[in-house]
Amino acid sequence: MIKFEEVSKTYPGGQQALSKVDFHVEQGEMAFLTGHSGAGKSTLLKLISLMERPNVGRVLINGHDLGKVKRKQVAYIRRDIGMIFQSHQLLMGKSVFDNVALPLIIEGHTRKTIFKRVDAALEMVGLRDKTKSLPITLSGGEQQRVGIARAVVNRPPLLLADEPTGNLDPKLSMEIIRLFEDFNSAGVSVFIATHDLGLIARMKYRTLTLKGGRMITDGLSQQGGWS
């Protein structure tokens, strides 16, 4: 599903964020990406969502080389990837409903479909009673969940999450992870970047570890650890 081939990324300032990263996350797999702050986790996800392009190497999704994607096609690629962001990236002036409906409106769904799917997505993250609220009036955790609802509302085959449990308490974090597990068992490939080693330790998922831009371990969480 996600394949990196000898990928290096150097930012314009000369900061080497990733060097020779090589891995493959299979279709239908759920995997974690971890590493210290500044290790390059967000950068790696940005290469998948085409917010950045690699300097060297290839990134492939479902066998398609992202290097061949033209500027005009980027929008369509992003519709296939559900993304959850470290900073929630919600429209602060729009209601929860409008935020979650955005990907569907962009794709041009009928009103009926939009209402049905937004409702289902909000139900899933437990925010059905907040449909009309503005995101500013929600707690950090609730905002995060709005972001998750928006990411899954158009049922993408691939879900990327950057620090989805960043400001949630352990109990809520676990709930969110359970949610991802549900999506995963419905066939969605899930790739989650997180600091939260305690959370990873409690589960037996494949964990990729970055250190200073290099992939140092790629295996089950028991063997993992970058400290």
Place this chain on the structure above:
Amino acid sequence: MSLLFRGRQQASSHKVSVMQRFFMFFADHFRQGINSLGELYRMPFASLMTIGVLGFSITLPSTLYIMVENTEQVTEQWQQASEISLFLRSDVNDTQAQQLIGRLSSWNEINSVKFVSSQQGLEEFQRLSGLGEALDYLDENPFPPVVLVIPTSKHASPKAAADLLDKLRKEREVDIGKLDIEWLERLYGLLSIAKELVYLLSTLLFFAVVLIIGNTIRLNILSKRDEILVMKLVGATDAFIQRPFLYTGFWFGLLGGLMAWVTVTCILIWIGWSLDAFMQQYQIQLDITGLNIQALVFMLLLSVFLGLLGSFLSVQKHVDEIEPK
């Protein structure tokens, strides 16, 4: 269609009839258009300023254009009524003059003939010049008898009238014949220069309008930067993001055009009043042809075009520049 996942269900692959799709397209555009209008309403002051700039920039050339057009029409009237003055030889007496008039009346190029005897000429000059009694001291009446010839409308064009003049000059009693259309030709020259100036001025103003609208839209785009970033992140195309701004440009154009129409109409009514008084003195019939439906439609189309062009140029450049990093 999904680029990465063959066969993935998306909006376009759902079973929606052509009719339904067609209807949705218009419903979407209508809703977005109304939304953009609502956006203008929420910032009334800024919107009014932009609409005002657009309105006045169209008012000025439109008014000038209408003035030039009308002047042209009036002068055409004058030229149609062109008059040929025949100054008769001073030894021609009134009876001979009447005989000439009798002959001329039968010419089919001539509509009417009027005789001004030397005595009448003197009296009229006395009256108009205000010299009054001073002229009584002249030994001799210096005014020759004059015959005023009005050609039929068919022979009133400059060329035909000139031919007629040549023919009239051959009459025995005629000393000098004059067809005074030179000043008209000069006026025409001036009018065509005025027209060129109006075109030039319009072009410059329209150019300025496009820049101003472009800049206003640019500010709108920048103030929505965060929103645009989010939309791009969840897969909005540039075209989708640009659309509301294009609608804003459209509304600026339409409202600016309507405003220009109202101002031009007011200006014309006002000018009409002062012209009326003036024209009555000269007994010239002048109806200012103001804005008919055609002109209104043209003005609105022009204005909408300028609004759209300004916003189009702006979104092309600035929506592109905002990229999530």
